Amino acid sequence: MNQRYGDISFEDRMAQVDFRVAEEPHIVVDTDVCRSCTTKACVHACPANLFVPTAEGGILFNYEQCFECGTCYLVCDGGDAISWSYPDGGQGVVFRHG
Amino acid sequence: MRERAGPASTAVIVDQPRRPDFDAIVVGAGPAGSAAALELARAGHSVALLERGPFPGAKNVYGGVVYGRVLDELIPRWYDEMPVQRWVTRRQTMVLDGERSMTVDFRSQNWGSAPYNGATTYRAEFDEWLAGHAQKAGAVLVPSTVATRLLRTESGRIVGVRTDRPDGDLTATVVIACDGVNSFLAKQAGLVPGDQAAHTTLGVKETLALPRKTIDERFGVSANEGVDIEMLGCTQGIPGGGFLYTNAETLSVGLVLGLRGLAESGRRPEEILAELKRHPSIQPLVRGAELVEYSAHLIPEGGYDTMPRLVGDGLLVAGDAAAMCLAAGIWLEGVNFALGSGMYAGRAAASALAAGDLAGLREYKRLLESSFVLADHKKLRKAPGLVLSERMQRRYPGLVCDLVEGMFTVENPRPKPGVRKLLRASAKRHGVTLRELARDALTGLRTFG
Amino acid sequence: MAARAWCSGMADPLVVVLLRWTDARARIDPLSGEVESDPRGAGPSEADRCALEHGLRIAEAAGGRCVAVTLAPEEATELLRDALACGADAVLRVAVAPWDPRVPDSGAATARALATAIRAELGEPSLVLTGDHSADRGTGSTPAFLAAELDCAQALGLVRLSYADGELRALRRLDRGRRERLAIPLPAVCSVEPAGLRLRRASLPSTLAARTAAIPVVAGTVEAEPVTAHAARPLRPRAKELPAPREADPRLRLLRLTGAHEEREPPRVVVTDDPAEAADELLDYLRGKGYL
Numbered sequence: 038m039n040q041r042y043g044d045i046s047f048e049d050r051m052a053q054v055d056f057r058v059a060e061e062p063h064i065v066v067d068t069d070v071c072r073s074c075t076t077k078a079c080v081h082a083c084p085a086n087l088f089v090p091t092a093e094g095g096i097l098f099n100y101e102q103c104f105e106c107g108t109c110y111l112v113c114d115g116g117d118a119i120s121w122s123y124p125d126g127g128q129g130v131v132f133r134h135g
Numbered sequence: 136m137r138e139r140a141g142p143a144s145t146a147v148i149v150d151q152p153r154r155p156d157f158d159a160i161v162v163g164a165g166p167a168g169s170a171a172a173l174e175l176a177r178a179g180h181s182v183a184l185l186e187r188g189p190f191p192g193a194k195n196v197y198g199g200v201v202y203g204r205v206l207d208e209l210i211p212r213w214y215d216e217m218p219v220q221r222w223v224t225r226r227q228t229m230v231l232d233g234e235r236s237m238t239v240d241f242r243s244q245n246w247g248s249a250p251y252n253g254a255t256t257y258r259a260e261f262d263e264w265l266a267g268h269a270q271k272a273g274a275v276l277v278p279s280t281v282a283t284r285l286l287r288t289e290s291g292r293i294v295g296v297r298t299d300r301p302d303g304d305l306t307a308t309v310v311i312a313c314d315g316v317n318s319f320l321a322k323q324a325g326l327v328p329g330d331q332a333a334h335t336t337l338g339v340k341e342t343l344a345l346p347r348k349t350i351d352e353r354f355g356v357s358a359n360e361g362v363d364i365e366m367l368g369c370t371q372g373i374p375g376g377g378f379l380y381t382n383a384e385t386l387s388v389g390l391v392l393g394l395r396g397l398a399e400s401g402r403r404p405e406e407i408l409a410e411l412k413r414h415p416s417i418q419p420l421v422r423g424a425e426l427v428e429y430s431a432h433l434i435p436e437g438g439y440d441t442m443p444r445l446v447g448d449g450l451l452v453a454g455d456a457a458a459m460c461l462a463a464g465i466w467l468e469g470v471n472f473a474l475g476s477g478m479y480a481g482r483a484a485a486s487a488l489a490a491g492d493l494a495g496l497r498e499y500k501r502l503l504e505s506s507f508v509l510a511d512h513k514k515l516r517k518a519p520g521l522v523l524s525e526r527m528q529r530r531y532p533g534l535v536c537d538l539v540e541g542m543f544t545v546e547n548p549r550p551k552p553g554v555r556k557l558l559r560a561s562a563k564r565h566g567v568t569l570r571e572l573a574r575d576a577l578t579g580l581r582t583f584g
Numbered sequence: 585m586a587a588r589a590w591c592s593g594m595a596d597p598l599v600v601v602l603l604r605w606t607d608a609r610a611r612i613d614p615l616s617g618e619v620e621s622d623p624r625g626a627g628p629s630e631a632d633r634c635a636l637e638h639g640l641r642i643a644e645a646a647g648g649r650c651v652a653v654t655l656a657p658e659e660a661t662e663l664l665r666d667a668l669a670c671g672a673d674a675v676l677r678v679a680v681a682p683w684d685p686r687v688p689d690s691g692a693a694t695a696r697a698l699a700t701a702i703r704a705e706l707g708e709p710s711l712v713l714t715g716d717h718s719a720d721r722g723t724g725s726t727p728a729f730l731a732a733e734l735d736c737a738q739a740l741g742l743v744r745l746s747y748a749d750g751e752l753r754a755l756r757r758l759d760r761g762r763r764e765r766l767a768i769p770l771p772a773v774c775s776v777e778p779a780g781l782r783l784r785r786a787s788l789p790s791t792l793a794a795r796t797a798a799i800p801v802v803a804g805t806v807e808a809e810p811v812t813a814h815a816a817r818p819l820r821p822r823a824k825e826l827p828a829p830r831e832a833d834p835r836l837r838l839l840r841l842t843g844a845h846e847e848r849e850p851p852r853v854v855v856t857d858d859p860a861e862a863a864d865e866l867l868d869y870l871r872g873k874g875y876l
Contacts, residue, residue: 108431125281126280134428
C-alpha cells in the first residue's frame with residue numbers, strides 16, 4: 038500500500054500484458070531446497086514477481102504471468118530448485134510492443 | 136511425459152534418418168532465424184522455420200534501434216517496406232547521477248531519409264515482416280511449436296529436432312539454432328561454455344502511450360523522426376544501463392540490469408525503473424503517459440569472449456543464441472548482429488548442402504570473421520568488461536557530473552577553477568585515482584579506437 | 585427431415601464447425617470508445633475451440649467429415665490452418681470485407697451468408713456446431729437464424745455433447761445449477777459452452793501439411809438490412825408494468841412490492857487469508873450457480 042502517486046500497481050502493470058495460460062505449469066519449484074536457501078534471489082529478481090517466500094521458509098510460485106525470460110533459474114543458488122522450461126508452443130506471454 | 140525445452144533437457148540419440156524431412160531446420164523465427172531461412176529458401180533448399188510463439192516476434196523484446204544496413208544484402212530497398220515506428224535522427228548518450236545529468240546530443244537529418252540508418256519498431260511487426268519474406272521465398276513457418284530436444288546420432292551428428300507436438304520429430308541435414316538467449320539447443324549440443332548468469336543481463340521495458348504530437352514536441356522531432364537515448368548511472372549501482380526511445384505513438388523506456396548485481400542488490404527491477412522515470416531529466420519526457428505494455432527479456436552481454444562455439448556437427452548457432460549482442464556503452468546493437476549472423480549461417484548452410492559436404496558449415500565462422508559480425512565483436516571484446524566495471528557504473532557518472540557542474544557553476548567573486556583542478560577534486564571525491572582514470576581512458580581508446 | 589439425417593444410414597454425414605475470428609484482447613479507447621483490434625492476437629474463442637473438438641469427435645464417431653468454416657477477412661486464414669492441423673477434413677473461408685464499425689450487426693445476414701456458402705460448397709450439413717456467441721460479432725443470434733435458414737433443430741448452451749448409436753445427446757446448462765438432458769434430432773445447429781474439453785494439440789505432420797495447404801475461399805456478403813430511423817429522441821425506457829400483489833391488506837401489498845421479509849440468499853463478503861478456504865468458497869459458489 039506504499040504506492041506513490043503516478044505509479045500503477047503491479048497487478049495493473051501485469052494486466053497490460055497478454056498471457057495465454059497453459060494447462061500445465063512450466064515452472065516447478067522444489068521448496069525443500071528453498072528452505073535452506075538464504076538469498077532467495079528469485080523473489081526479487083523475477084520481473085514478473087512470480088515467487089513469494091512463505092512463512093515456513095519455502096517458496097510459493099506462480100507460472101501464469103511469466104515472461105519466460107529465464108532470470109529465475111539463472112540466479113537460483115539452489116542448483117536444481119527451479120525446474121524451468123518454455124511453456125507449450127503457442128502458450129505463455131505474447132508481446133505486441135516488444 | 137510431456138516434451139519440454141529447459142535447462143535440464145538433453146539431446147535424443149536416434150538413427151541416421153534415411154531421408155531427412157527437410158534440407159534445413161531453423162529454430163526460432165526471430166531476425167537471425169528468418170534471415171537464415173530466407174537465404175536457404177532462396178538457394179532452393181527446403182526449410183522448416185520453427186517458432187514457439189503464436190506468431191514471430193511474440194516472445195521477443197529489444198532495447199531500442201534496428202540498424203538495418205545489413206538488410207541491403209537480403210531485401211533491396213527494405214526501408215520502403217519494413218514496419219518502422221520512427222527513423223532515429225537524434226541520438227543521445229546521457230550520464231545520470233542523483234538528480235543531475237550530462238547529455239551528449241547528436242542530430243542528423245541524413246538519418247531521416249533513404250538509405251536511412253536506424254529505426255525503432257515493434258518486434259511483433261518487424262519479426263513477422265521478415266518471417267513473411269522467408270515464407271514467400273519458400274520456407275515453411277511452423278508457429279506455436281517448441282523445439283525441445285536435438286536429435287543426434289550415435290556418432291554425434293545433429294540430424295533434427297524433437298518438437299512438443301504429438302508425433303513431433305523432424306529431421307534435416309542441417310539444424311540452425313536461433314533459439315534465443317536461453318538457447319537450450321546450443322547447450323544440448325555442448326557448445327555453451329561457463330557461467331551464463333555472470334554475463335547475462337535482464338532487460339525490463341515499459342511501453343507508454345502518448346499522443347504523436349506530444350512526442351514530437353517533447354523530443355523536438357517531426358513526422359517520422361525519432362530519438363534514442365542511452366543512459367548510464369541510472370541503475371542504483373547495479374551494472375547495467377537504461378534506454379528511452381520513441382515510437383510513433385508510444386515511448387519505450389527500460390533498463391538493462393546485470394543478473395548477478397540484481398540478485399545481490401535485493402531490489403526489484405520495476406522499482407529501479409520507476410526511480411529512473413522520476414529522474415528530473417526523464418520525468419518531463421514520460422509524464423502523463425499511459426502504460427500499454429510491460430515486458431522483460433534476457434540479453435547476452437558478454438561479447439566475444441563469452442560466445443559459444445558457433446559450429447557443431449550438423450549444427451550452426453546464430454543470433455542471441457550465439458551471444459551476438461554488442462553492449463559496448465556507446466554502441467548498443469543486437470538485431471543487426473542477429474540479422475548478419477543468421478544470414479551468414481543460412482549462406483554457409485546453403486553452400487554446404489549444395490556441395491553435399493557438412494564440413495562446409497565451417498565456412499560460417501569465416502564469413503562472420505570477415506564481416507562486421509565477428510570483426511566488431513572481436514574489436515570490442517574488452518568493452519563489456521569496461522562498461523560494466525565498478526568504476527564506470529558507480530564512480531564515473533558522479534565524477535562527470537561533478538566536473539561539469541564545477542565548470543558551469545559561477546561562484547563570483549571567486550575566479551573560475553581550472554579544469555585540471557576540478558578533475559582532480561572530483562576524482563578524489565569519488566575515490567578514483569588519476570592513474571585509474573588514465574588506465575581506463577587508455578583501455579577505452581584501445582577498445583573503441 | 586429424417587431423410588437428411590445420418591442415422592438413416594446415409595453415407596458421409598457432414599459436420600460443419602463455425603469458427604468466429606475475433607480478437608479476445610481488443611483494446612477500447614476509454615475516451616473515444618474506438619475499438620482497436622490486432623489480427624495477430626485474433627483467433628477462435630475458447631467456446632469455438634470446444635465446438636471444433638466436439639465436431640472432430642462426432643465426425644469420427646459417425647464416420648463423417650468435419651469441415652471448419654469461418655466468415656472473416658483474409659487474416660483469418662491462420663485460424664483455418666490450425667483447424668486443418670487439428671484434423672478438420674476441409675476448411676472454407678467465406679470472405680467478407682474487414683469490419684466496419686458503422687455497419688450494424690446482423691445475425692440474420694451472417695447466418696444467410698453462411699448458409700448460402702455451406703450449401704453451395706459443402707452440401708446439406710447434418711450437424712452445425714459453433715461456440716456460444718459465435719459466428720457474428722457475438723450477438724448470439726446467429727445459431728438461431730442459421731437453424732431457420734437451414735430448416736433444422738437448434739440447441740444452445742450445451743456443456744456436453746456426445747454421439748453414439750446414431751443419436752446425438754447433449755447436456756444443457758440452465759440457471760441455478762440445473763441441467764437439461766437433450767436428445768437432439770438431426771439435422772441440427774448446436775452451440776456449445778467452453779466447458780468439459782479442450783481442443784486437441786495438432787500433430788507435427790498435420791501441422792506441416794496445413795501450413796502449405798490451399799485454403800478455399802468463397803465470396804460472401806453480410807449486408808445488414810438498412811436501418812430506418814423513424815424518430816430520434818433521447819432514450820427513455822418504458823416503465824415496467826408489474827401486476828399488483830394479491831394481498832388484501834394494503835400494508836402486505838406494500839411489503840410484497842418492496843420485497844421485504846422475503847426469503848432470499850443475502851450477499852456475503854468472504855474474507856479469508858487461507859488460500860484453501862478461499863478456493864473452497866469459490867468452488868461452492870460456482871457449484872451453486874451450476875458452472876461446475
